[in-house]
Amino acid sequence: MFNFDTTYLDLPDRCYARLEPTPVARPELIAFNLDLARELGVDPDDWSADALATMFSGNAMPAGATPLAMAYAGHQFGSFVPQLGDGRALLLGEVVDRAGRRRDIQLKGAGITPFSRGGDGRAALGPVLREYLLSEAMHALGIPTTRALAAVLTGEPVMRDTALPGAVLTRVAASHVRVGTFQYFAARRDTEALQRLADHVIARHYPAAARAEAPSVALVEAVVDAQARLVARWLEVGFIHGVMNTDNMSVAGETIDYGPCAFMDAYAPGTVFSSIDRRGRYAYMNQPPIAAWNLARFAETLLPLVDADPEAAVARLTEVVSGFAGRFEHHWLAGMRAKLGLGTGRAEDAALVQGFLDLLQAAAADYTLSFRALCDAVEEPAAATEGELHRLLGDTPGYADWLEQWRARLDGEPRSGRGRATAMRAVNPLFIPRNHLVEGALAAALERSDFAPFERLLTVLGRPFDAQPDAADLAAAPPPSDTPYRTFCGT
Structure with a gap:
């Protein structure tokens, strides 16, 4: 099936543990990513659903697979844990896809490993379907991410708060090396492994x-x-x-480990969904400074490779990590300019962006729908006073003033209203994996073995920027609720 070429095996054997997946009772294929399979060089027509289920449950290994669990450490909510590792995941191997990109194929929920720390090594159906939906939605949005290739029911229950259907996810990634992978060897002062790992990451990614x-x-x-x-x-x-956490930050720059993740509906910078994030460490607007904090931990692991003089090494890497804020601001502002229809940059743009966000916060307006409504207001100016944008923000103090500033700024842009609206609709999605929709799809699968809502949502999220009239219900904001939405890790 795959032409494996696993360079991770070239690293010292203390970087991983070799073992086979734990077989499952009755594997059943419930989702398979045909487009991704073809990217990886797999012809789905060559394989039956039963054969795919057997392979992607771990009951049979593809030829050339060398399953291994990777060692890593990590800061979890700021506290360092010196040994974590793949406690329920096995890297089957690496393949070079049809575009020449090297990618990992991993089974998640494949059984107990030496890094399971008392866990059962399994995954429940709900978290597997959540990661499948969210990662594929992020890919369709153009955001670097791991991908989902397959989801398989195991025919066995897993025990969490209650018995849940078990499942295995096949995940595809540029690699599974994390900040925590470097931390594992830095904590052991294993400079040789650090150097080998750094050389591996450089050769593979940079x-x-x-x-x-x-x-x-x-x-x-x-x-x-x-x-x-x-x-x-x-x-x-x-x-x-x-x-x-640092063990959830990929050095390849991909989104990885979709646990208690979610998309914000009403704009609120302090939004937290995770049930385990009780102090808001990973709130929406805290993500940039937390990324910088994690990168500082990454830089610390490489100090011995930078300079024999620790002070000189610290000074050099501190300067590099300190540049994160400026780089983030540059990338974020470029993206936000595009969302507002601006193709050029001016010094006052940051204030214009912040002014719109302040309006959204004051109105508790839906983030996604508000930006999408701007596209209509560009094409049809009356929409700003009569359409969806006005419905969302029209009664908010300062709206008219901001609208005037925005229009004045657009006057200096070269594109026409229609061309500008088209460009804006290409960066402002209409469809996101809204939390109530994801929960509804998971509930249908878990409670009734009904995968139709999951499949419909997955299909619509594959075209997030396109108007899909038959899916208008999937673009709508959630109904009002007095119950705060909460997500759970699923491990």
């Missing part, structure tokens, strides 16, 4: 760093910029990761 005067410094610079771009994109679409 080959230009190998030609730099100081490759380890260049690696940190590259990861800082990748994370600044990524987190900026999260904020642009209202995404909240929910658990930005």
Whole structure:
């Protein structure tokens, strides 16, 4: 099925543990990503649903697979845990896809590993379907992310607060190396493994760093910029990761580990959904500074590779990590300009963006629908006083003044109203995985074995920027509720 070429095996064997998945009772394929399979060089017509279920449950290994659990550590809510690792996931191997990109194939929920720390090594159906939906939605939004290739029911229950259907997710990633992977070896003062790991990441993700005067410094610079771009994109679409621990930050710059994540409905910078984030450490607007904090932890692991003089190494990498704020602001402002229909940059744009966000916050307006309504107001000016934008914000103090400033700023832009609206609709989604829709799809699957809502939502989210009249109900804001929405980690 796959032409595996697993370079991670070239690292010292203390970087991982080799083992086979734990077989499951009755594997049943419930979702398979045909487009992604073809990208990976797999012809789905060559495989029956039963064969795919057997393979992607871990009951049979593809030829050439070398399953392994990766070792890593991590800061969890600010507290360092020196050994975490893949407690329920196995990397089957790496493949070079049809576009020449090297990608990991991993089974999540494949059984107990040496890093399970007393856990059962399994995954429940709900979290598997959530990650499938959310990761594919993020991909369709153009945001770097791991992908979902397959979801398989195991025919066995897993025990959480109650018995739940078990499932296995097949995840595809640029790689599964995390900040916590480096922390694992730094905590053990294993400089040799750190150097080998750094060389591996540079060769795989940032080959230009190998030609730099100081490759380890260049690696940190590259990861800082990748994370600044990524987190900026999260904020642009209202995404909240929910658990930005260092073991959940990919050095490849992809969104990884969709646990208690969610999308914001009404704009509120302090929004927190995760039930375990009781102090709001990973709230929506806290994500940029937390990313910078995580990157500082990453830089610390590479100090021995930068300079024999610890003070000199700290000074050099502190300068690099300190650049995150400026890089994030640059990427975020560029994205927000595009959302407002601005193709050029001016000094006053940051204030214009913030002014619109202040209006959204004051009105408790829906973030996604408000930006989408701006597209209509560009094409049809009357929409700002009669249409959806006016309905959302028209009674908010300062709206008319902001509208005047925005229109004056647009007057200096080269594109026409229709061309500008088209460009804006290409960056302002109409469809996001709204929390009540995701929960409804999961409930149908868990309670009634009805996967139709999941499949419909997945299909619509695959075209988030396109008007889909037959799916208007999936674009609407959620009904009012007195119950705060909460997400759960699922482990």
